[in-house]
Amino acid sequence: MYKMVPLFKCTSMQAAIDFYTGVLNFKLKYSQASASDGVVDIIADGAELQLTVYESPTLFKSVANVWVNDVDSLFNLYVSRGLDITGKENSPVHLGPVDQTWGNREFYVTDADGNTLRFCQE
Secondary structure (H helix, E strand, C coil): CCCCCCEEECCCHHHHHHHHHHHCCCEECCCCCCCCCCEEEEEECCEEEEEECCCCCCCCCCEEEEECCCHHHHHHHHHHCCCCCCCCCCCHHHHCCEECCCCCEEEEEECCCCCEEEEEEC
16 A cells, blocks of 8 residues: 655745645644644644755646535635735636536645645535
């Protein structure tokens, strides 16, 4: 059995932790983790992601698909928590859930470092 855990590089661990745990539904996997760590594991409903300030300076702008049951409710929750969708006029999928031609309903969230979570529902 394989388990994939995406790795997102961030410039500020504190800002990344605040965004993923404060706006999105992630929680710290290990209670002793802090912004002073070089790598932090976060989890949400079986999904796992690692944040790092290490790695190559060119590692920015990773993408991960996150499969969920209700993209509309999740999007509304994130907006109520402060998800900023301004400045995304050229990307409808960042402005709210979109029915894609391939059958999925999706919305995207891009963090301050250019890493994108694509929330998908079949």
